Amino acid sequence: MKFSCKKEDICAAIGNVSKAVSVKSTITALEGIRIKLSYTVLELTGYDLELGIRSTIEAVSEDCGEFVVNARLFSEITRKMSDEILTFETDEMLNIRITGAVTEYCISAMSAEEYPDLPEVSDEHRFLVPQDQLKSMINQTAHAVSLNENKPVMTGALFDITEDGNFNMVTSDGYRLALRTEHIDTAEVHRFVVPARTLSEVSRLLKEDAKAPCGIYNNFKHIVFELGEITVFSRLLEGDFHNYRASIPPDKRTEVIVRTRELVNCLERCALLINEKNKAPVRCVFENGTVKVSCKTGIGSISDTIPVDLSGDAVTIGFNNKFMLDALRASECDKLRIHLSGGNRVVKIIPPEGDSFVFLVMPVDLKY
Template sequence: MKFSCDKQFLCEAIVNVSKAVASNSTIPALEGIKVKVTPNQVELTGYNLEIGITTTLMAITEGEGEFVIDSRIFSEMTRKMSDDVIVFELNENMTVAISSGNTQCSITAMSAEEYPELPKVDTETAIKIPQGTLKSMISNTKYAVSTAEVKPIFTGELFDIENGSFSMVAMDGFRLAIRNESIAYTEKSYFVVPRKTLSELSSLIRDNDGERECNIYVNPKNVIFDINGYLIISRLLEGEFHNYKISIPSEYKTEIILNTKDFITSMERCSLLIDSKNKAPVKCTFENGEAHVECKTPLGEINDILPASVTGEPVTIGFNNKFALDALRASECDRIKIQLNGGMKVIKMLPVEGEDFIFLLMPIQLR
């Protein structure tokens, strides 16, 4: 079995597929990339039993077959080849001979017999969404995904789709992030995708791919994202996701509109006085067209006054500086709207116009 293909395309494919290769597995084959050769094409697959990434390259081929090769050596050796075209030949003793220009080498391969099959998902019906929109939704909400395994369902993001409305939801028990979009898909679909899968998916979306579509296929256990010539296959998280809609306040007593950049800068100044040994809430008072931002720790004290539009009752509330900064940075808007119901109830952030995103975070009790 023999094949040759373009070095640049191959190197890029190896790097992307390697993201799903297992780093330490009881199945040795999963620590490598599976290479499958069929007429005129080569398929590369990385898989760690939770997420798989596969892609197909055009190639000049002789014969058919498959093998598994160490992902690190495969990547480095391919990248350091001297010519633009690389030739691979699998010998009977499971050695892969590699040649490019005046360079020749060989790498020991493994049989693909022990390489598990990727999960199958029906690809007849697709949920379609522009790649740029999907990447933006992930970017706006990923900060609120839980990193604790106490509740595994919260280590992923909910895809809540119904009647042409798509909400991506993340929460960790202290904060909640929702991004809303309209799509053409009208059926109901409700599933939770692991954080790692969404991170790898986002990394495969390039800046100039914004208008290209991502096709999503899902069944009760697995999801496939078809994007830019790659299939990302992932298990879904099991369990019951919190009914996030009941957590969203429908009314408010105070509404504040602030310049987002100014509020971020003020929070960053406060953060200079806060560390693991010196913890304190950021105290914010909203009244009379101003936001008074204060923080005091053994390291020092800061007082800021920012212009703000304040409607309703004056209020003083405590922010967790990190949670506030995560939400403000994720908003990606010039001005932010904050709605409050007193100093001890949930903080709601949203855009000045519409509800493309809704961020909720719990306040910190002030002494």
């Protein structure tokens, strides 16, 4: 078979699908990219049995056929070619000739028969989420994903969609929790857990400024994300995600309104004294319209103060500096409300208005 396409298009497609290619596998074909040609449609697929990415581009051809080629080598060759249009031709022995105006490569390919099929998932219960919304939801919850492989279900994000159309994305590692909510046009109830790695790749492919929808559907074992010419397939995580609603405190004794950048800058100054060998909680005293922040480690000590709007009781509390910084950076807000219920109760962080997100951070015992 023979086809031609733009170098820019095929390089972009290779870059996208390569994220799902196995680095090392007992199935050699999984270390490659499947190339499938149907006349003017060229389909590239990477798949490691957990995550699959398929990208479709335009080609000039009158042929059909498919083959598998080593992903790393194919990527390097196409990237190094200097021509705007590349031509690919295979023979009966599965040798691929890649040519430009003056440069020509000839490499070996594999039969596509050795390449596993992507999972078949019905789109009967498909729902749509604007790409910019979905990207924001993933980015705002990524920081609280658990890294503990002993409980795999917590290493992903819960998609909890209620009958009134509220789409809740939730992550939690036991020390913090992130909940992001958007309203979507569906009356169907969905509840499943998507691996964090999958969402990281989906976020990379989503466009921040795109209102175009992302189609999502699943069969309780696999999930599919449709992003125009790119489709992502993934296994779902099995197990029971914990009751996140029970973790969110219903009331507060103290409300603090703070400028996000001021608190981030303050905690970043504290971070200069904290590392793997010198760990200590950050001490915060909320009182009299200020928060007094201090930290003491083997490297040194710091004391700092920033203004806040405070209503309610004075509170002294300690917390993990990185966990609080992660939540603040994920907020995407100029100001935040912080709800406190005492020095030994969870910290709740929400936007200045509404509750489009809720971040929880567990307190840490203070020894000074």
